[in-house]
Amino acid sequence: xxxxxxxxxxxxxxxxxxxxxxxxxxxxxxxxxxxxxxxxxxxxxxxxxxxxxxxxxxxxxxxxxxxxxxxxxxxxxxxxxxxxxxxxxxxxxxxxxxxxxxxxxxxxxxxxxxxxxxxxxxxxxxxxxxxxxxxxxxxxxxxxxxxxxxxxxxxxxxxxxxxxxxxxxxxxxxxxxxxxxxx
Numbered sequence: 001x002x003x004x005x006x007x008x009x010x011x012x013x014x015x016x017x018x019x020x021x022x023x024x025x026x027x028x029x030x031x032x033x034x035x036x037x038x039x040x041x042x043x044x045x046x047x048x049x050x051x052x053x054x055x056x057x058x059x060x061x062x063x064x065x066x067x068x069x070x071x072x073x074x075x076x077x078x079x080x081x082x083x084x085x086x087x088x089x090x091x092x093x094x095x096x097x098x099x100x101x102x103x104x105x106x107x108x109x110x111x112x113x114x115x116x117x118x119x120x121x122x123x124x125x126x127x128x129x130x131x132x133x134x135x136x137x138x139x140x141x142x143x144x145x146x147x148x149x150x151x152x153x154x155x156x157x158x159x160x161x162x163x164x165x166x167x168x169x170x171x172x173x174x175x176x177x178x179x180x181x182x183x
Contacts (some may be wrong), residue, residue: 033068054099076107121150
């Protein structure tokens with residue numbers, strides 16, 4: 001999901017979620033974060049990880065978290081070690097947010113590819129997902145502390161193939177193969 005500031009934030013009511021362009025509409029970030037808060041309130045043993053393309057300012061993004069009542073739930077990284085999921089749940093900091101570019105960072109607004117390495121994301125078939133090259137390094141560094149396995153079919157996610165690709169056995173097999181391949 002892309003955070004964009006294509007429109008004047010004050011005129012549009014805040015930062016909007018849209019992909020590439022907000023010309024065809026977009027959901028207010030604040031409204032979407034209220035839904036995330038409702039989910040977390042109903043599911044206290046869950047953690048949500050958000051990856052954003054950071055086209056909106058950090059201040060405008062933070063204002064949306066404040067307006068949604070989620071600012072206190074943002075995990076703040078100390079730069080040393082990552083907590084366990086249980087630690088995040090116990091400390092009620094169950095929103096872990098990273099930004100794709102993050103020219104400006106804060107302890108809760110982290111640069112994703114300073115922390116993550118990921119796999120290629122343009123696999124077009126189940127066979128391609130099973131190919132060893134689907135576990136190759138795409139972005140980040142091999143020694144980054146977090147690992148993201150991009151697992152969808154098509155240059156953009158193909159909903160019509162999701163039932164095949166997202167079967168637990170297929171996903172589990174790929175995650176294990178990629179974890180082994182990448183160490």
